Amino acid sequence: MKKWMFLIFSLASLFSGTVQASDAQVEIGFRRLAQGNIGMITVVGEDIVKVRAAFLDNQYLFPPNDDGEFVGFIGVPMASEPGFHRLSILIFYNDGSQEYVWENIQVLRTRFLRTSISLPADLKGLLDEDVIYEELALLDAKIKPLSDGANWLQTGLVPPFTKIPSDSFGTIRFFNGDIMQRHTGIDYSISVGTPVAAAADGVVVLSQSLPIRGEYVLVDHGSGLYSGYAHLSERLVEVGDMVQAGDVLGSTGNTGRSTGPHLHWETALGGVWVNPLELTALLAR
Ligand SMILES: [Zn+2]
Structure with missing residues (x-):
């Protein structure tokens, strides 16, 4: 040719x-x-x-x-x-x-960012393989169901904050030199106690304390879209609660495997963690 x-x-x-x-x-x-x-x-x-x-x-x-x-x-x-x-x-x-x-x-292939994170001694237990696996397995099961409805197709997604994230989606993170983990969402560096709102209408499917994500809320927005809010200081919703875009789910915090106050915001589609800001931009078109 x-x-x-x-x-x-x-x-x-x-x-x-x-x-x-x-x-x-x-x-x-x-x-x-x-x-x-x-x-x-x-x-x-x-x-x-x-x-x-x-x-x-x-x-x-x-x-x-x-x-x-x-x-x-x-x-x-x-x-x-x-x-x-x-x-x-x-x-x-x-x-x-x-x-x-x-x-x-x-x-x-994507060239994801690589970062090194040093965890203090009291959080080192959260690098245990079993702890990591159990939490991921729980979430994997929760983000798979394809429930009906998709108001998000009309309303789009509203990110919890408009500031530039302090860490991006997909980052390859090395904890204390060797344990490698992928970043499933984006981080916003935000002081403790700031209200966190739902990005779209949905139903709360998880509201509990997790070892790594800390105080955590997961919302099912329908048709395979989920959004998760991690490291909260308090949760204001329970499993089964119907929420609308803008409803406050809790407050920002520093719980779980976190080295400073921030919100970890993650979204999943069809059981796959996807970049929340990319999805927000696609839905805004
Ligand atoms: Zn994060």
Whole structure:
């Protein structure tokens, strides 16, 4: 192949494309996604009742927007293997039939920030593998269910604070020289006792003390979107509480594995931790 042809093909693959299923139009806004990034997909067609998708072992539900389009966001796990992976989309029609569409998506490597954190002696127990594993396993189970509703598609997400985060999403952190952990959210350096509001409407699915996240609240916003608020000094909601965007969930603090007052804000989509600010920006478009 001549060099110029390769260039044209490479450029073409950068653009988004439309896949025509027999009864639906599937608009995939990407062909490549980097580790930790989010891709948006729109499915339009007559008589569609539900759209689901699978990517890298995670399940997604595409909620309908006000215009009757089914809109989905796919998260690439920050530690996923670079290379080609199949994105599967299943469209359900009201006559009971289904349609399957797939596309190979290239996952690219991201250069995440690397930081070193030194924990004081009284927090060193929170580097224990079992403690870390148990907390992640609990959260993994809580952020998987795909419940109905998705007001967030209309309202978007409102970040708890507007200031620049003190640590970003996906950071590779080395604690006390060797224990490596990934940062599942973003941090805001905020003095203790500042009210923390829900980023969107939802239902509280966790409100408890965790070893690493400290006093923690997790909200299910529907259709696979969850937001978590960690290291709080107090929690003002209980499991089962319905909350609206802006409702106060608790106050900022310095509980759990924290070396200074801050809010750790994290979001998950389809069981994958995604960058809350990237999702906020995508929903604002
Ligand atoms: Zn954090």
